Amino acid sequence: xxxxxxxxxxxxxxxxxxxxxxxxxxxDFGGNAATISYVLAAVHLSLSLLTRYPLGxxxxxxxxxxxxxxxxxxxxxxxxxxxxxxxxxxxxRNFFIGSGxxxxxxWLTTQYRxxxxxxxxxxxxxxxxxxxxATV
Numbered sequence: 001x002x003x004x005x006x007x008x009x010x011x012x013x014x015x016x017x018x019x020x021x022x023x024x025x026x027x028d029f030g031g032n033a034a035t036i037s038y039v040l041a042a043v044h045l046s047l048s049l050l051t052r053y054p055l056g057x058x059x060x061x062x063x064x065x066x067x068x069x070x071x072x073x074x075x076x077x078x079x080x081x082x083x084x085x086x087x088x089x090x091x092x093r094n095f096f097i098g099s100g101x102x103x104x105x106x107w108l109t110t111q112y113r114x115x116x117x118x119x120x121x122x123x124x125x126x127x128x129x130x131x132x133x134a135t136v
Contacts, residue, residue, distance in 0.1 A: 002111040006063055009110045010055030013048040016103070017041050023095050032084045033092030040073075067112040074104035 004012065020041035024034035051066040052059040077100030081087040 002109060004106065004110040006053040006111065006114065007055065009106065010048065010051075010053050012106055013044065013051075014055065016099075017045045017048065019099070020044060027091040027095050029086075029089055029092035029095070031086060031089075033081070033086040033089055033096070036080060036084055037092075037095075040077075044073075064112050067107060067110060070103055070107050074100045074107060076100070077103060 018041075020037045023037050024030060029037075047061065047066060047069060048055065049057045050059070050061045051063055052061065053063045053066070076083075077096050080096045080100075081089075081093040086092045
């Protein structure tokens with residue numbers, strides 16, 4: 001059962017941005033882990049702002065594409081401590097593994113393909129939103 005609507009998912013997305021931005025300070029880690037956390041905050045903020053869902057601002061990325069990207073990010077988050085060489089830093093390692101699990105749970109419980117989302121994506125025409133007149 002998919003519990004999270006696109007609106008609720010958007011709220012969670014912006015909370016994730018805040019979590020990645022604040023984690024190095026709250027959990028006392030620095031170096032590669034902190035840099036990656038700040039970059040992920042910026043990437044997730046960009047993804048959220050660009051997604052065609054209720055809390056997106058620019059609406060260029062389909063919500064289903066947003067979901068696929070989050071699935072990949074969830075896997076990368078769990079592996080990141082070993083990939084980036086901070087697996088021995090317990091606070092950072094645990095934050096990234098926990099974040100990966102949390103993002104995976106959000107992905108598993110979100111209604112990416114609601115009728116409302118599919119209709120919005122089917123009716124989406126970039127030229128209507130670019131400030132230029134549509135041509136036929």
